[in-house]
Amino acid sequence: MSQYVAQQSSLCQHCAMSGMCFDKSNTKIVSKSRSHKIFHKTDALFRAGEKFDAIYILRSGSVKASLVSGMGQEQITGFYFPGDLLGLDGFETGEHSQTLKFLETSSVCRIAYSELDAAMANSSSIRFKLLQGMSEALNLDDKFILNSHCMNASQKFASFLLNLSEKFENxxxxxxxxxxxxxxxxxxxxxxxxxxxxxxxxxxxxxxxTIDVNKRRISILDIQRLHDCVNGDKLLSNQFIAMPKTRMSHHAIASY
Amino acid sequence: MSQYVAQQSSLCQHCAMSGMCFDKSNTKIVSKSRSHKIFHKTDALFRAGEKFDAIYILRSGSVKASLVSGMGQEQITGFYFPGDLLGLDGFETGEHSQTLKFLETSSVCRIAYSELDAAMANSSSIRFKLLQGMSEALNLDDKFILNSHCMNASQKFASFLLNLSEKFENxxxxxxxxxxxxxxxxxxxxxxxxxxxxxxxxxxxxxxxTIDVNKRRISILDIQRLHDCVNGDKLLSNQFIAMPKTRMSHHAIASY
DNA sequence: CGTTCATTTGAACATGCTCAATTCCTGTGG
DNA sequence: CCACAGGAATTGAGCATGTTCAAATGAACG
Structure with a gap:
């Protein structure tokens, strides 16, 4: 039996849907093999308008999700890393509304909708995991909107770095x-x-x-400083200083 | 039997989860009565941090959903109208991350999670409807982010009015x-x-x-004009004019 | 009425964008 | 291996949008 355990690839350890591949005790593979596939930089997993018939779990690598506006403007709505669920945008209309492009060589695990639906019919925990995943995506978007509206450029950027840092750590x-x-x-x-x-x-x-930059390599030298940036203390000591009447604006804090 | 049909209140006609209350033929109430409740302006349906144990469907009235940042900044992430699903933020952690406040006297229909889960176990269409609802919320958020980043103030505002207009029409x-x-x-x-x-x-x-404003009453006089605003044609004729090298910025178009 | 809150308007200023030019990589082919 | 081309990233300077601040007006409610 132990050789089956070994098949729970290390790539699967952070998978949101691991319950679909392993039983509760996590000691045995219970279901059909998943279909894994490798993609390369600039490849698209799917494009806006394509038929939706499966969700995916990113096993390795990274992806960017984007939308195009009526005027042809591209807007990236998120970056995804191993363990993340992809393709949740497709349930609404049966077509994908996003385009997902790989940022590097990556692998994904495909779960056909039919298969997912069957799993949901059988397992309350699978139902919950999927809802949880979608809820998480929703909350992430909302937090992002909050940041977009309440932060100035340096706050947003520091927040971006800290989010990445946390994701990698996890x-x-x-x-x-x-x-x-x-x-x-x-x-x-x-x-x-x-x-x-x-x-x-x-x-x-x-x-x-605060950081060291070498091409695309980032080294965080002073993580506390980054946190302070997010809070808008660009030049302040760590002492509390009375804030001005807090308006909604990005510039309220930055004007110090 | 016809008196049961009558119980399908007109408030339910746009309900995303109507499948939970009526069978496919829509001629008979099949399940337990839903718990309806009336709220008033400024009341909260739930607040961030409260336990999540149910989702809701707005039957009448309107709600705003908001988040608070670490610094106490409030950010409204959406307005909801009859038929909309509320509380989808709670699946992630089992606590609500949003606060929902009513903007006027409103009524909601509560669906306990246990009840929802049971319904999902039984019905593929319920499963799909819920996923569809969450996917729609996700896509809405993403489109909103796109607009937030690609539009200037007048485009965003015109877009806001048109969205409302469409929602009311629907x-x-x-x-x-x-x-x-x-x-x-x-x-x-x-x-x-x-x-x-x-x-x-x-x-x-x-x-x-383009519009007439009287207190909080809006009359749209020239809806085409609003669409043009969204597309950035603040001062242009409807003829196509070569755009400047389109950068991501809000101001690219507005600078005409 | 008078206090309070919501909304409007005006004027100055600041953040971050645009534009333009340069430097730095990377990969490709001679 | 080096030269070169094309893209990616950086830097500087001016300017526009939309914010901030201040004040006035209007509506609502006791």
Whole structure:
């Protein structure tokens, strides 16, 4: 029996849907083999408008999800990492509304909708896991909207780095040294700012010795400083200072 | 039997989960009675941090959903209208992450999670409807992020009005005359701009005879004009004019 | 009525965008 | 291996949008 355990690849350890592949005791593979597939940088898992018939779990690598506006503007709505669920946008209309492009060589695990539906019929925990995954995606989006509206450029950028750091840590990777799989343009697009602004944030943080930047490799030197940035303490001591009447604006805090 | 049909209140006609209350033929109530409840303006359906044990369907009235940032900033993430699913944020952690406040006297239909789970176990169509509802919420958020990042103030505001108009139309109400149940401050917060900017957008559109504003009552006089605004044609004729190299920015178009 | 809150309006200023030019990589082919 | 081309990233300077601040007006409610 132990050889079956071995088949629970390390790639599966953070999978949201591991319950579909392993029984509760996690000692045995219970269901059909999943269909795994490798993709390369710039490949698309699917594009907006394509038929939806499966969800996917990212096993390795990274992906960006994007939308195009009526005017042809692309907007990146998220970056995804191993263990994340992909394709949840497709349930609404039966067509995907997003386009998912790989940022590096990656592998995904495909779960056909028919298979998913059958699993949901049988297992309350599978039902819950999927709802949980979708709820998480929803809450992430909402937090992102909050940040988009309440933060200025440096706050948003610091928040972005900390989010990445946390994601890597949760996946057992280094939280303070990591490579960005996305370009500066992608980051700018995602955060809703100009590329030039992203670049300036990087150089600024490097000058301050908060991070070290080498090409796409980021080393976080002072994580507390990043947290302070998020809170808007660009130049303040760590002492509490009475805030001005807090309006909704991005600039309320930055004006110090 | 016809008296049972009568119990399918007109409030239920747009309900996303109507499948839980009526069988396929829609001629007979099949399940336990739902628990309906009336709320008043400023009441909260639930607050961030409260235990999640049910989802809700708005039967009448309107609600705003909001999040609070670490710094106490409130961010409205959405407005909801009859037929909309509420409480989907709670699956992630078992606690609500949002706060839902009523904007006017409203009624909701409560579906306990246990009941929902049982219904999902039995019915593929219920499973699908719920996933569809969550997927729709997700896509809405993503489109909103796109708009937030790609549009300037007047585009965002015109888009907001058109979205409302469409929502009212889908619910059988007038698409060109309606009352805003939310304050200017709420609108500003939602759209990520200052109240003053919202006010200026309103007066601007009124001056142009695009809409008529009377307190919270909006009359859309020229809906095509609003669509044009969304597309950034603030001052242009309807002829196509070569756009400048389209960068991501809000101001790319507005600079005409 | 008078207090309070919501909304509007005006004027100045700041953040972050646009534009333009340069530097730095990467990969490709001679 | 080096030169070159094309893309990615950086840097500087001016400017526009939309915010901030201040004040006035209007509506609502006791």
């Amino acid at each position: 996946r057992g990777l280094s939280s303070h040294i990591f490579d960005l799989s996305m370009s500066r343009v992608d980051i700018a697009n995602y955060l809703g700012m100009a590329v030039e602004t992203v670049s300036r944030q990087l150089t600024q943080l490097q000058k301050e010795q | 619910r059988g109400l007038s698409s060109h005359i309606f009352d805003l149940s939310m304050s200017r401050v709420d609108i500003a917060n939602y759209l990520g701009m200052a109240v003053e900017t919202v006010s200026r957008q309103l007066t601007q559109l009124q001056k142009e005879q």
